[in-house]
Amino acid sequence: MTETTTAEHYERVAASYNEHWTYDPDYVRRFADAMVDALRLGSSDVIADVGCGTGLYTRRLAARVEPAHPVLCVDPVPAMLEQLPSSPALRPLQASAEDLVSGAVPLPDGTRPDAILLKESVHHMADRAATLTGLAGLLSRHGRVLVVMLPPAIGHPLFRAAHERFRELQPEPAEIEGILAAAGLRASISYRTFHAAIDRERYVRMLEARYMSVLSDFSSEELAEGVAQFRHAYRDTPVLRFEDRFAFVAGWVRPG
């Protein structure tokens, strides 16, 4: 195992991040549409995407919603934010979720978001309860938050050690639901499955590029061994098909 910080991992993968999924624009479109629907976003909503990364999904979400206020694209890693397209619909803000909660980086113009999206970023937050509770406190009266996350057991064709490590690190969606409920929100979990089909050789390149942050826990030798295991397991499968099943954990401010 190696010690790579989250920031180092994303600095490294930023330039190639979009490549991994943009080959299937339909996947990104369906995913973004599912998040728009789950948050019931409309054009008047003030939206913040916390841990937006390169904005791969944010840009599609903005194209669908056509928001009157630019979507606030929040991420602590400059190299990820640099990949955001320049667009009047997207407003970058270099900050972590913790920075927003502590006020170290204030929300521009003192805005209170109507919707906060956290897609695959919650596992990076050291104190999830404090951070999510703090984010819930920033919401407007019509506010809602959507935490999109993989469950600990996933269908990605990773090698065994990567599955085991992912299971150790990834929080349970029920834990996040409990935090949102304790923060006073009306909380619920639902699941969405997106079908992925990827050429095996492309997937090898994704593994080698450490497309999931869990892969940064492995040294070059351990990764090479994992890729060899993967190649052996899928030697007769030129196109990998798997179900990418995500938890959508939602929390809505209670009326009144």
Ligand SMILES: C[S@@+](CC[C@H](N)C(=O)[O-])C[C@H]1O[C@@H](n2cnc3c(N)ncnc32)[C@H](O)[C@@H]1O
């Ligand atoms: C797996 S990527 C997801 C990016 C984007 N939401 C997507 O789905 O394409 C996780 C992102 O969370 C960001 N991140 C890491 N720690 C964070 C924190 N404490 N607060 C907010 N974002 C964080 C990373 O910089 C990275 O861009």
